[in-house]
Structure formats: C-alpha cells, structure tokens
Amino acid sequence: MLTEFIEQQVAEATADCSPQLCLAVKQAFIDLKLAKSWNNVAVHALPGTNRAMITASRPDNEDEGDVKYILPVTTSEKITMDMLKKVFEATTKLQPEGTHQPKSIYLGIVENDSSVVYYRCEAGLPQPR
Amino acid sequence: MSSKPKQPRDRKTQLRYLPIVPPPSGTPQNPVLRLIHGLFTSNRLVPVKACGNLLWQPNIVWIEKDPTVSDLLWHGGCFGKGILSRSEPTWWNRRSAERHLLEYAARLNHTEGDDNADFLREVERESSRLHGISRQERSQIAQNVVRQLRQHRDANNADITNRVDFDTDSWKVAEALQLTPFETIFLTWALGVLDVRENETRLSGKDLWHRFMQDGQAHGAAPAMIWEDSGVPRNAIFAVLYAVYHHYRSHKWIVKSGIKYGVDFLLYSKSPMFTHAEHAVLVIPRHCDSTTGILTFAQLLKIHRVAGSVKKRLTLCYVTVPTEIDFSSASDPKTILTQFEVTDVIWSRWLPQRSRNAVDVK
Numbered sequence: 001m002l003t004e005f006i007e008q009q010v011a012e013a014t015a016d017c018s019p020q021l022c023l024a025v026k027q028a029f030i031d032l033k034l035a036k037s038w039n040n041v042a043v044h045a046l047p048g049t050n051r052a053m054i055t056a057s058r059p060d061n062e063d064e065g066d067v068k069y070i071l072p073v074t075t076s077e078k079i080t081m082d083m084l085k086k087v088f089e090a091t092t093k094l095q096p097e098g099t100h101q102p103k104s105i106y107l108g109i110v111e112n113d114s115s116v117v118y119y120r121c122e123a124g125l126p127q128p129r
Numbered sequence: 130m131s132s133k134p135k136q137p138r139d140r141k142t143q144l145r146y147l148p149i150v151p152p153p154s155g156t157p158q159n160p161v162l163r164l165i166h167g168l169f170t171s172n173r174l175v176p177v178k179a180c181g182n183l184l185w186q187p188n189i190v191w192i193e194k195d196p197t198v199s200d201l202l203w204h205g206g207c208f209g210k211g212i213l214s215r216s217e218p219t220w221w222n223r224r225s226a227e228r229h230l231l232e233y234a235a236r237l238n239h240t241e242g243d244d245n246a247d248f249l250r251e252v253e254r255e256s257s258r259l260h261g262i263s264r265q266e267r268s269q270i271a272q273n274v275v276r277q278l279r280q281h282r283d284a285n286n287a288d289i290t291n292r293v294d295f296d297t298d299s300w301k302v303a304e305a306l307q308l309t310p311f312e313t314i315f316l317t318w319a320l321g322v323l324d325v326r327e328n329e330t331r332l333s334g335k336d337l338w339h340r341f342m343q344d345g346q347a348h349g350a351a352p353a354m355i356w357e358d359s360g361v362p363r364n365a366i367f368a369v370l371y372a373v374y375h376h377y378r379s380h381k382w383i384v385k386s387g388i389k390y391g392v393d394f395l396l397y398s399k400s401p402m403f404t405h406a407e408h409a410v411l412v413i414p415r416h417c418d419s420t421t422g423i424l425t426f427a428q429l430l431k432i433h434r435v436a437g438s439v440k441k442r443l444t445l446c447y448v449t450v451p452t453e454i455d456f457s458s459a460s461d462p463k464t465i466l467t468q469f470e471v472t473d474v475i476w477s478r479w480l481p482q483r484s485r486n487a488v489d490v491k
Contacts, residue, residue: 076348111386113210113307114212115386115389117388117389
C-alpha cells in the first residue's frame with residue numbers, strides 16, 4: 001500500500017532519473033511527508049537535469065508561500081559546483097514567473113538504511129549575523 | 130521448564146545479539162534424544178523466520194510490520210530501521226499518541242490568558258500515560274501538540290483533530306523495517322533467519338549476494354582514491370564491506386551505518402537505544418602485495434576529529450584482498466570471504482602530559 005502510494009506520487013517527476021536517484025527521491029519523499037510531517041510535499045522533475053526536486057513547507061509554518069527546496073542525493077554521488085549551479089538555475093524555472101533564484105536549497109542525503117540527513121546549501125556567501 | 134519473563138518487560142536483560150534463541154537447559158545433548166525432545170516441545174533455535182520483500186532497483190529490502198518479526202529482528206541484534214522512525218518502527222504509535230493528545234488538549238479548553246507552561250505540563254502528564262513511545266518522543270509530541278493548538282487558537286478547536294492525516298487503520302502497518310544490504314546478506318545467507326522474496330519468487334542468500342555485488346555501493350566512506358588505488362574491482366566493493374560487517378557481528382558487536390560521521394560502520398556493545406556507539410569503523414581495502422591503502426595524515430586527522438568529537442574511537446579496519454580472486458557471478462560468497470584478511474587498528478590521540486599519572490586507557 002505504501003509502495004503504491006509512493007510510486008504514484010513520484011513516478012512522473014522521476015521518469016528521467018537514474019535508478020539510484022529514483023530510490024533516493026522515494027525515500028526522501030516519505031521521510032518528509034510521513035515521518036517529518038511537512039506540508040504540501042510535492043516532487044517535480046528538474047528541467048535540464050536528470051534529477052527531481054522536492055518542494056515542501058515546514059509543519060509549524062503558517063505562511064504557505066514559504067516553500068523549501070530539497071534535493072535528494074545519494075551517498076555515492078559527487079556533489080560538484082557545476083551540478084549545484086545547474087540545480088539552482090533549474091529551480092528558478094520551477095518557481096512562478098519573475099521570482100529570483102532561491103537563496104538556499106537543502107540536500108537530502110539518503111543512506112542505505114533509509115535515514116535521510118539534510119544539509120543546507122546557500123548560493124553565495126551569506127552575510128555575517 | 131523456562132519461566133515466563135516478568136511484566137512489564139525489562140528490555141536491557143532481554144538484549145540478544147542475534148535473532149536466534151539457544152535451547153534452554155534440560156535439552157538433551159545426544160542428537161537422537163534431542164530430536165525426540167524437540168518433537169514434544171516448542172523449543173526451536175529459530176523462533177520464526179522473517180519474510181522480507183525486495184523492492185525497486187537498486188534493491189532495498191522491506192519487512193512489513195509484524196509484531197513477532199519486529200521482535201525477532203529488533204530485539205535480537207537491532208537489525209533494520211523503521212523507514213519512518215529514527216530506529217525502532219514507532220511511527221503509528223507516535224501518530225496515535227499525537228491524535229490522542231490533540232483531542233485531550235482540545236478538550237482542556239485552554240484560553241489565551243492562561244499560563245502556557247501549565248498547559249504544556251498538563252499535556253505532558255497525559256502523554257506519560259501513553260505506551261509504545263520513548264520518553265524523548267513523548268515530550269516532543271506534547272510540544273508539537275501545544276504548538277499546533279496555539280496556532281489554531283482562533284479557529285474552532287474541534288477541527289484540529291481532522292488535520293492529522295494517514296490515521297485510518299489501513300495505515301497502521303504502513304511502516305516497514307528497512308534492512309541494509311549487509312544486514313540482508315547476514316540474515317539470509319549467514320544465519321538463515323530471513324526469507325526474501327521478489328514478486329513472490331524466493332531469492333536465496335547467494336542470489337541476493339550476486340545482486341548486491343552488482344548494484345552495491347560505489348565505494349566506502351574512506352577517500353575515493355584509497356578505494357580506487359587498492360585495485361578492488363567495482364563489483365567487489367560490496368564483498369569487502371560485507372566482510373567487515375560479518376567480522377564485527379561475529380564478535381558480538383551491533384553494527385550500524387556510520388555515514389553520518391564519515392565512516393563506514395558504527396559499533397555498539399549494547400542496543401543503540403541504550404548507548405552511543407563506541408567505535409567508528411573505517412574500512413581500508415588493500416591488495417596483499419602492494420603498498421596501497423595508506424591514508425595521509427591530513428585525511429586521518431579529519432576523520433578522527435569528526436569521530437572524536439562525538440566520543441567514538443576511530444577503528445581502521447584493513448581488509449587485505451588477494452590479487453588472484455574470482456569475483457564473477459559464478460563465485461561462492463564463502464570462497465571469497467574466507468580469502469580476505471581483516472585487521473583492525475585503533476587510532477586515538479594521546480596527550481603525553483595527561484597520561485603521565487593516569488592509568489592507561491583501555
């Protein structure tokens with residue numbers, strides 16, 4: 001039952017992904033949706049890359065417009081600057097027209113025991129607090 | 130006659146390292162007598178065989194929720210991890226607890242003027258009566274519930290319980306137990322307590338071995354150069370890592386994934402529920418007649434710093450792989466594994482000024 005639910009939600013967006021990435025997307029998806037209970041969890045294909053991106057909003061956040069971007073990643077992948085640059089650019093296309101590139105995305109690193117570890121990735125140097 | 134365990138169950142005394150139960154005292158030693166004895170008693174070495182499903186590609190193994198199976202695998206060596214939990218599968222218990230607390234808190238009719246700390250205490254007191262979840266999870270759920278109610282203070286509180294999704298009974302068994310490839314091979318091939326099926330076809334331990342060898346891990350946690358220079362072929366990396374897993378499991382350690390700390394495995398002497406890991410194991414493969422497998426000081430320092438900051442002893446596990454070894458699909462896992470040599474070395478920082486008068490660290 002859970003497998004059908006996951007496949008239904010994730011199939012379209014992961015059509016172009018490699019099998020390893022597809023699995024990572026599925027595991028990150030159920031972690032966010034069911035385990036962490038984030039709201040409005042959706043999977044989108046990232047145009048121009050063979051990847052998928054998850055959009056979701058925090059459970060304690062009432063502002064439904066504040067959407068976070070989570071990129072499922074496997075442990076055997078090399079995260080290169082080139083790849084991240086392409087991902088950030090492609091994410092702009094996911095957003096409504098006219099909005100700027102998102103300041104940060106989260107890398108959802110999926111392990112083989114189904115744990116997902118999240119790391120925030122900011123484009124550029126943040127201001128000192 | 131074995132006595133029944135006391136209620137409520139004391140989990141610490143019940144810890145087993147493997148999902149097998151040794152025969153109780155009184156079982157005859159003579160094999161014929163033992164066979165006859167076995168016919169009249171329910172003492173079996175393996176209480177029940179678990180059944181897992183191989184899914185997707187690359188393959189993962191999920192074991193559907195079943196109380197006897199969870200008990201066998203989780204309390205018999207901490208195998209597996211609930212896909213929706215941090216360790217033991219408690220998702221449904223947490224959800225039910227949250228729903229129950231939401232209803233309870235809504236009934237309390239808390240208004241804005243009242244003391245929030247009192248309200249939280251009241252909810253936490255109610256949460257302490259719930260079973261099946263840990264103390265940490267209880268307080269977290271209580272805080273979540275209070276926060277949710279505070280957000281919906283203006284809305285009608287009766288509607289809040291409808292916000293808890295996936296609470297129909299059909300979702301009760303949704304959370305499966307996921308096994309890592311190493312755990313799967315250990316349970317199917319080494320111990321024989323697990324049956325893995327793929328779309329109703331039963332796969333043997335050897336079939337699974339070849340599957341995981343093919344689409345197994347690309348490399349371990351050690352720097353990629355170490356793995357590439359060692360000359361271990363891509364389809365044999367799984368065998369090298371499995372050898373280490375098997376080695377520590379045979380020595381009564383509970384072995385879990387160590388990727389969070391930049392190592393291959395974490396070793397627990399008791400259950401992960403009660404203690405933190407004592408050792409962080411980094412696997413270093415090397416060919417027996419070469420000088421490969423050497424970490425630079427900079428690499429060692431980085432890895433040790435991470436492990437040391439969380440109070441784990443860094444254990445370097447050298448696996449020597451003979452050059453002439455057949456990793457093809459016709460090979461037998463036992464033949465491959467018996468040719469490996471596993472040596473472990475503990476790397477820890479020594480401060481001369483501190484150790485001068487102190488007893489040697491064990």
